Amino acid sequence: MRDAHGIQAEGLAREFKGGIRAVDGIDLSVAPGEIFGFLGPNGAGKSTTVHMLTTLLPPTAGTARVAGFDVAHEGAQVRSAIGAALQEAALDPLLTGNEHLRLQTALHGMPKAERRRRSDELLERVGLTEAADRKVRTYSGGMKRRLDLALALVHGPSILFLDEPTTGLDPQSRNALWTEVARLARDDGVTVFLTTQYLEEADVLADRVGIIDHGKIVADGTPAALKAEIGRPSVEAIPAEPAERAAVARTLERFGASVPGSPKGVAVRLDGGEEQLADVVRALDAEGLHLQHLQLHAPTLDDVFLAKTGRSLEGAGDDELDAESEPEPVPA
């Protein structure tokens, strides 16, 4: 189903008991048919935002419209327009894949014949036809995620929410899910709101990215535009002899300011851009310094996160409120 409205939020906030402000007045706009990547560390407020936008959790402030409907006052209409695969595949291990789909189609009020047709179609689309009659507890993580996606698509939603859909998946399962999500947006015009803590996922899949940290959106734009904002690439050198690390650092710092690198390496942001790489190599050679490794880093979304928050996204949420440990979605 093609979406005509997308998602809009203004000043959306959720405060839990004890004054924890998991989402702190965010503004969002997701265009119809767009894949929007919502990127942030654990506990940044991604899942709470998804719960509010999917009507599972009432906002404590602000407004949001999904598919043209107000999430606070037109919950039933919002739910009929959206599909959601929330964090961790929400499945019953004692039911088969087929039984899951039959239940889901029945609860959506589909006629019996339509239920069977739709279930079979979705099982085939996510590659679970052969495993359809096996209990879900025998499924791998990737199979569970694919079934979760199929369940979210049962009623042909125009907007799809995917909350960290590839967490814990092997690369093959992850790529298969990316392909299907991209196909949904491209061929079916489905708007996709995808939360992730994986930079690569946002970079590969999303048309536009919003970066959230401590409940606030710190950056919003296309991946290319966000990286262009950061601008210059960095170069990292790992000396062949650890004793030469200080000398390598002194040489590199002639070309730009120091940035965090690997423990053994030295990295600087190149003031003059990647054209300086040849000068860097000549300078190191002139000093008689030998390198084990030299690498040019183009700006990444992690660099964007670093520039906006002062720290790297990798492991940024480890000491923060974990999304899963956020208070249960009960009214305040």
Added chain:
Amino acid sequence: MTSGPLLAQVVHLGRRSVLRTLRQPVNVVPSFIFPLILLAVNVGGLESAARIPGFPTDSYLDFALAFTFIQGALFATTNAGTDLARDIQTGFLNRLALTPMKSAALLLGQLAGVIALALIQATLYLTIGLVAGVRPESGVLGVFVIVFLGVLIALGFGAIGAFLALRTGSGEAIQALFPLFFVFLFMSSMNLPRNLIEIDWFRTVTTINPVSYLIEGIRSLIITGWDAQALALGFGLAGGIAAIALAAASIALRGRLARS
């Protein structure tokens, strides 16, 4: 696409609940076996109690059989509670909440598994009792009433389990409460008629403990026949517990499904 009528939703969710119940033999089998083991132990150890003057029957098995229904129903509390708590913990409840499902359908469907289990339990206990020589004084119709009352008690206890699950969201919390429920059972007239309990405080506790009247309702059909007072108290309390627990569970569900 419409949400469909409430009854259809109850049927679909009920089917899932029954399937899930029957696919957990580790949870289901103890609910059959333990009450029967306790029955065997009690009958073996307390048979001579039937010779106490004023004891309402000369067979302790006839007297004790009613208790198995209550103990079986207690398992319903735990099973219903832990199943629902698991749905909350895994996010399955959220998945259901995103469909046009009506809240009442979830609760009633969930309890369908409890009712199915209670029906099987009641049939099993009665069959074993009949094979062992129990002959209900209320006759064939009484057998059906015993099953009905047993199911009603299990429904009420199951609704208590559902309420606790919806309030706590934790299967472990439900399991932790199991011993507390057992205290209620043992502080009842399960082993002796209340008028034969000589310790005053214990007789007082058994008199104010509603579980005594649930047991006595079923017991009256086995050893007395059609005792209007015992049945009124048994059915009244079982129905009251079920109504209050269902209402409490409905309110808790509304809070848990805080969807707009």
